[in-house]
Amino acid sequence: MKIAIHNGTGLNEKSIKYCEANGLNYITVDAYSADIIEYLKNENVTHFLWHFNHNLPEDILMARNVLYSLGSCDIKVYPDFNTGWYFDDKVAEKYILEAIDAPVVKSWPFYHKDTAMKWLRDEAEYPIVAKLRRGAGSYNVVLLKNFRQAKKYCNKMFSSGLSPAPKILADVSTKLKVSRKRGDVLNRLKRLPNFVKYMTHARKQFPKEKGYVYFQEFIAGADCDYRIVVVGDRAWGSMRKVRENDFRASGAGMSYEDPTLIPEFLVKVAFDIQKRLKAQSMSFDFVLDKEGNPHIVEISYCFGFDGGDGSFYWNRELELVHEDFTLEELILEQFLKDHNNN
Structure with missing residues (x-):
């Protein structure tokens, strides 16, 4: 076994540290290079991991091309096709969830x-x-x-369009609130120059979204949503309160990693949908309507948590296990385990 990891940040960086700590045979590569396919083949790589980022225009432009092409060389990849083809495309998510009869929120593109x-x-x-x-x-x-x-929004989307990248100081008050909760305001301030550079690049390079509109049903009365993540035979979750005088929960910094706050039936639904998707990993954002029915509003193979690492999980028998774990390590372990057993 020989693992290749794109030399980037996030899961890529943490996977490199994991390989070093566990004595695994690995190399780092520049996945943007023109000869990446030939290089990986010549290096006899068996596994390739690239946690491509929705905020990097170059990743969205070509990461899937490399990952899915490697399947023709019998190199195992994360994320694979079933896991990543609809990543960061809410319209595509609607179609795949409807195709497998998942409880997706009503949507109209x-x-x-x-x-x-x-x-x-x-x-x-x-x-x-x-x-x-x-x-x-x-x-x-x-x-x-x-x-x-709605008419004003529609006119905008069918004319000049909107940038998918957030403004540099977008939601700054919420970011500060999250930082205070985590106790890392100083660290966030240190990262600010790099963040500004990162977002400026995204706003310059991403084309504007236009030529379509995408609407979802508004689920009235929901004061929170639930994020359930499935990796292998483990599921983890959090309850996220909506912002004050708002309807959105994602990114609000009010996430509670407490299993008693999470309806157990949502864990079962998440396990079932992940299996039908044949996804290596998946996060599901659920909203409950007034009758208690679940509606999936978004899914993603990669994800973040306001609370950091996990301290509990459910197995597929819905047994709750209290055990500390690092989510990124679980993803890599499961990736290697699945393919080594094939």
């Missing part, structure tokens, strides 16, 4: 302005949620309260 306007005028029940295909952390998610607001 439109690709022609006249069709969208007719639906907004004659059929839409306000308020409705408008989202871009791309983006995370509640950026570019707005609540349209009436036809006038």
Whole structure:
């Protein structure tokens, strides 16, 4: 076994440290290089990991091309096709979740302005949620309260469009709140120059989203959502309160990693959907309606937690186990385990 890891940040960086700590045979590579396929083949690599990032334009542009092409060389990859093809595309998520009969929130994409306007005028029940295909952390998610607001949004999306990258100082008050909760305000300030450089690059390089609109049903009365993550035979979760005078929970910094706050049936649903997706890892953001029915609003193979590492998990028998773990290590361990058993 020989592992290749893209020399980047996040899971890539943590996977390198894991390999070093456990004496695994690995190399780091520049996955952007023109000869990456030939290089990995010549190096007799058996496993390739690239945690590609939704905020890096170059990753979104070409990461999947490399990852899925490697399947033709019998090199095992993370994320694989079933796990990553719909990543950071909320419209694609809608289609795949409907295809496997998952409880996805009602959604309406439109690709022609006249069709969208007719639906907004004659059929839409306000308020409705408008989202871009791309983006995370509640950026570019707005609540349209009436036809006038919806018409304005629709006109924008079928003309100049909207950038999927957040503004440099977007949601700064929430970021500070999260930092205070974690006790790492100083560390965040130290990272600020790099963050500004990172976001400036994204806003310059990402093309504007336009030529479509994507609406979701607004689930009234929900004061929180639930994030359930599945990796292998383990599931982990958190309850996230919505922002004050808002309807969004993602990125709000009010996440509670307490298993008593998480409905157990959501864990079962998450396990079932992950199996039907054949995904190596997956996070599910659930909202419950007034009758207690679950609705998936977003999914993602990669994810973050306000609370850091986990201290509990459920197995597939829904037994709750209190045990500290590092999520990134579980992903890599499961990736190697799955393919070594094949």
